[in-house]
Amino acid sequence: MRYLLFLLLFINLFAVDAKLKIETDVEQRSRIALVDGSTVPNDKIFKILLSDLKVSGHFLADTTQYEGDITSNFIEPALKNKEYVLKYALSQSTGIKLIIRLLKASDGRQVFKKSYAISTTRKMPFLVHKAISDINNVLKYPDISWINRYVVFSRYTSPRHSEILLADYTFNYQKVIIKGGLNLFPKWADKKQKSFYYTSYNDLLPTLYKINIYSGAKKKIASSEGMMVCSDVSKNGSKLLLTMAPNGQADIYELNLTTNAKTRVTKFNGIDVNGKYVDDESRMVFVSNRLGYANIFKKSIHSSAVSQVVYHGRNNNAVDAHGNKIVYSSRESKNAFGSNTFNLYLTSSRGSGTRPLTTTGANQFPRFSSDGSVVLFIKHSGSGSSIGYTNLTSQQSLLFPLGGRKIQSIDW
Amino acid sequence: MIKKIVIATATLSALLLTGCSQTAPDLDGKNNISDATQIAGDTVTIDENKYGNEDGTSGQYNSSSDGFQSIYFDFGDYGISSSMENQIASNTNVANSAAGSKIKIEGNCDEFGTDEYNYALGLKRAKAVKDSIAAQGADTSKMVIVSFGESNPVCSNPTDGCYAQNRRVDLRLVK
Numbered sequence: 001m002r003y004l005l006f007l008l009l010f011i012n013l014f015a016v017d018a019k020l021k022i023e024t025d026v027e028q029r030s031r032i033a034l035v036d037g038s039t040v041p042n043d044k045i046f047k048i049l050l051s052d053l054k055v056s057g058h059f060l061a062d063t064t065q066y067e068g069d070i071t072s073n074f075i076e077p078a079l080k081n082k083e084y085v086l087k088y089a090l091s092q093s094t095g096i097k098l099i100i101r102l103l104k105a106s107d108g109r110q111v112f113k114k115s116y117a118i119s120t121t122r123k124m125p126f127l128v129h130k131a132i133s134d135i136n137n138v139l140k141y142p143d144i145s146w147i148n149r150y151v152v153f154s155r156y157t158s159p160r161h162s163e164i165l166l167a168d169y170t171f172n173y174q175k176v177i178i179k180g181g182l183n184l185f186p187k188w189a190d191k192k193q194k195s196f197y198y199t200s201y202n203d204l205l206p207t208l209y210k211i212n213i214y215s216g217a218k219k220k221i222a223s224s225e226g227m228m229v230c231s232d233v234s235k236n237g238s239k240l241l242l243t244m245a246p247n248g249q250a251d252i253y254e255l256n257l258t259t260n261a262k263t264r265v266t267k268f269n270g271i272d273v274n275g276k277y278v279d280d281e282s283r284m285v286f287v288s289n290r291l292g293y294a295n296i297f298k299k300s301i302h303s304s305a306v307s308q309v310v311y312h313g314r315n316n317n318a319v320d321a322h323g324n325k326i327v328y329s330s331r332e333s334k335n336a337f338g339s340n341t342f343n344l345y346l347t348s349s350r351g352s353g354t355r356p357l358t359t360t361g362a363n364q365f366p367r368f369s370s371d372g373s374v375v376l377f378i379k380h381s382g383s384g385s386s387i388g389y390t391n392l393t394s395q396q397s398l399l400f401p402l403g404g405r406k407i408q409s410i411d412w
Numbered sequence: 413m414i415k416k417i418v419i420a421t422a423t424l425s426a427l428l429l430t431g432c433s434q435t436a437p438d439l440d441g442k443n444n445i446s447d448a449t450q451i452a453g454d455t456v457t458i459d460e461n462k463y464g465n466e467d468g469t470s471g472q473y474n475s476s477s478d479g480f481q482s483i484y485f486d487f488g489d490y491g492i493s494s495s496m497e498n499q500i501a502s503n504t505n506v507a508n509s510a511a512g513s514k515i516k517i518e519g520n521c522d523e524f525g526t527d528e529y530n531y532a533l534g535l536k537r538a539k540a541v542k543d544s545i546a547a548q549g550a551d552t553s554k555m556v557i558v559s560f561g562e563s564n565p566v567c568s569n570p571t572d573g574c575y576a577q578n579r580r581v582d583l584r585l586v587k
Contacts, residue, residue, distance in 0.1 A: 069544050120454070159474050160564045166455060180461030183562060185528075202460055204516070204586065217455035226535045227559045229528050243528055248539040250532040271536065273528040287529055317529040365527060374423060408563070409414055409527060 030139065031082045033062040033105070037089040039072030044172070045090050045098075051170055055374070057394030058141040070101060070299050073108035080105055086135070095119035098127045100160055102135055112138045122175075125168040133302035143395075145307045146412075148368040149194050151184040151376070151387075152177070155411040162408060164198060166213065169376075169412065170400050171387055177213055185409045186322075187230045191370070196411070197221065197230040208242070222255065222262075229309050231275045232284070234320075241265070241275035241284060246382070252286055254301055265301055276321040278349045285309055285321050285349065297327050298349060317366060322372035324349040325392075327357065329364050330375075344377055346392065357390050366409050420558035434553045474520075474564050479506040480583035483541050484576060489520070492544050500541070503583055504548040511551060514586040517542050519559040522575040534559035556586070 012188065035047055046065045053059040062082065068074070072091040079085055082105040082227045087098045095118055102112040112135060116127040129147040136144050151167045164178040164186050182201035189195040195212045206228035208221040222228065226245025231252070233240055233364040240255045242262075252275040265284065266272035271294075274287040278298065285298045288306075294317040296310040310316050313330035318328050326349055332341045342362040357363075361381035370376055373393060379386045385407070386399040476482045481499040483492065492500060507515060519534030519541075539559040546552045567574040 024428050093485055110432075159566075160560065160562065174543045175455060176457050177455060178458045178460060180466075182560075183460065184563070201462070201560070201563075204558075211458070213455045214453050224539070226557055227528075227531045229531065231528065232507060243532070245535055245557075245559075248535070248542065250535050271529065271532040318527045393443065406523070 008152055019248055020194050022165055029058055029060040030084055031060045031062070031105075032084040032086055033064070033066060033079045033082045035066040035068040035070075035079075035085055035087045037068060037087050039089075039091065041065070041067055042090050044125065045086075045088070045128055048128045048170060048172060049086070049088070049132065051398055051400075052147055054396060055147065055391060056132065056136055056141070056144045056400050057167075057391040057396055058136060058139070058144070062273070063324075069172055070099060073103060073110065075103065075105055075108045084111070088131070090124070092121060096121045096124050096127065098131060098228060100131045100135070102138070104273065123173055124249040125170055127171040129168065142373070143371060144373075146371055146374060149370060149412055151410065152188060152196050153406045154184050154198070154408040156408055157405065161200075169389065171402065172400075178211070185229045187233060187411050189233060191235075197232070197233070199228050221257075226250065229273070231273070232277050234277060234281055243273045243275065246303050251283070263301070265299070267304075272317055276326075278321045278326065279324055285319055285326055287319055289318055293316075296326070309349065310345075310347065310354075311351065312354075318366060318369050320369035320375075321349070325368065327366040327368065329366055344375065344390075346375070356386075357392075363388070364408070367410060369412065376410070376412055378402070378410065386402055434539045456551075463550075468556060473586040474566050476582045476584060478510070478583075480515075482583070483581045485581075486581045487524075487535055487579065488533070490533060490540050492540055502545045503541075504550045506547050506583075507545055507550040507555075510585060513554065515555045516584055517555055517557045517587050518564070518582045518584075519557065520564050520578060520579075520580050520582065521562045522578045523562045523565070524575070531561035534561050537581050541583070568584070 009083035016137050018280035029103035034046060036046060040073055050061050050089055053061040070087045075085055085105050087101045091097045095116060097117045099115045101110060103110055114134060118127055118128055118373045133145050135170055141205055142287045146358055147169055151169055153188045154162050154164045156162050160182050162182050162184060164174050164183050165176050167174045184199045186196045186198045189210055195210050195407050197210050200207045200209055205223045205225055208228050208230055210221055222341050226400050227243060227250060229243040231241045231243055238257050242253045242255055243255050247298060251267060251272050252265045254265055271289045272286055275284045278285050283298060283300050287294055287298055288297050294315050295318050296319050297306050298309050299306045308330060314375050316328050318329045326347050327344055329342045329344055341357060344357040344363045344366050345354055346357055357375060361379045362378050363379050364374055364379045376392045379388045379399060385402040387402055388397060388399045390397045480503050482494050483499055516569040517538045519538030521530045521534045538559060542552055542555055542557055567577055
């Protein structure tokens with residue numbers, strides 16, 4: 001009887017260890033292989049799947065494109081050393097359909113199966129993103145639903161002309177939303193991405209509009225002499241941080257959309273732009289030349305004290321914030337013309353824990369993902385321009401090539 | 413007593429082992445559904461070419477018109493240089509002779525700035541021109557200033573001379 005007691009206690013101890021081991025494994029990236037079961041294997045979907053798995057920071061994907069029957073649970077011996085095998089098949093008829101099956105590599109046991117369909121064929125990248133987002137959730141990894149979101153951006157087409165487009169985060173999907181005229185600085189108005197704000201230069205004065213991307217309904221929000229930019233939207237969408245210049249002086253204002261009251265937040269006789277809510281939204285960080293060069297500062301929305309956030313670099317001209325996290329671009333070369341090195345840095349609203357996110361090229365337009373876990377940026381280098389993503393946890397980066405036209409502003 | 417402990421331990425072990433051997437959820441059949449997701453809706457395309465950026469102003473939109481002369485700036489600067497004093501004086505005369513008309517002063521930058529900061533720099537240039545004209549006695553009550561940042565270049569060649577032409581302020585009448 002005593003031996004039996006010791007045996008049972010030993011099993012208990014083992015069980016606790018096993019649990020700890022499982023938790024340890026979960027902290028590591030899952031090794032996964034992709035098997036294409038489409039009638040006609042599709043290279044594009046394979047590349048998007050790889051991108052999604054990599055940028056998530058939760059998977060270590062085999063970069064070989066395998067082919068096999070999606071209905072079979074058979075796992076090739078060569079793939080048995082993975083943890084998971086993702087079988088998928090893409091088919092097109094009236095729209096596009098994607099079927100995925102996630103199998104345990106060791107025994108072919110099915111963990112997850114789902115099919116996705118959409119009528120617009122060119123929205124295929126979103127089906128892939130949704131599938132990987134779902135797999136990530138099934139395996140109980142930290143949420144990556146930001147990969148399902150639209151990116152909205154403006155780009156110049158010719159002098160004094162631009163267009164505003166929607167894209168998926170890889171830019172494989174792109175669609176023009178506003179063409180013609182000069183329309184700039186798009187900024188999402190709500191979490192569900194139904195509307196965005198943008199500045200129209202098609203009237204005498206720069207004018208801020210809000211447009212619904214599904215109905216096309218436009219609403220005029222405000223206009224200002226000089227310049228007008230919606231730099232940030234509060235979490236509940238009720239307040240905006242605007243850069244306006246009603247007296248020819250670029251300052252930051254907070255617009256309460258409920259009361260339509262404008263509060264002038266900065267009053268410096270120089271350049272104050274790019275206001276971003278930080279902490280609990282009672283404060284903001286912004287770019288100012290109050291020390292004689294562009295740098296990052298912080299102030300309360302309703303009091304006058306201003307504090308410097310960044311203490312390095314001589315030209316820190318763009319900033320974004322998420323909670324108490326701040327990312328900014330810093331010029332690190334002194335060429336008046338030609339190529340300059342701009343690097344991105346991550347810091348806190350107190351200016352502590354600063355670390356570089358990039359080390360080469362001209363990296364600008366930093367933007368946090370909706371959950372603050374990833375930073376988007378535009379990279380210009382000798383080989384052209386790319387849109388980049390850096391996962392702040394896994395520190396993995398991805399770059400996707402952009403077309404030749406110059407991006408003016410971007411949000412996601 | 414030992415028997416009770418054994419039974420209790422056995423029960424506990426069974427529970428723990430059950431927890432360890434819990435399989436990943438198998439959603440086959442339950443979740444095999446079409447999922448169009450929130451991006452399924454068709455988005456619009458708005459054409460604003462009808463505006464044509466004319467906005468009531470006259471002449472070429474990337475240079476001064478109506479007798480005004482463009483004012484040029486050094487890299488990253490928004491101060492009026494001494495070499496531009498004659499142009500400021502000339503513009504003051506044109507503004508005085510056009511009294512009663514609305515005048516638009518447009519600030520522009522080269523391509524080396526980014527984001528909002530470049531638009532603010534163009535704005536500072538436009539305001540510097542407006543203030544200089546005001547200092548020479550012109551009525552600025554009917555003047556409006558707007559920054560076009562780097563959106564309105566005269567040329568796009570990668571030369572210093574080209575970049576210098578883009579760091580400018582244009583003036584024109586609003587008709």
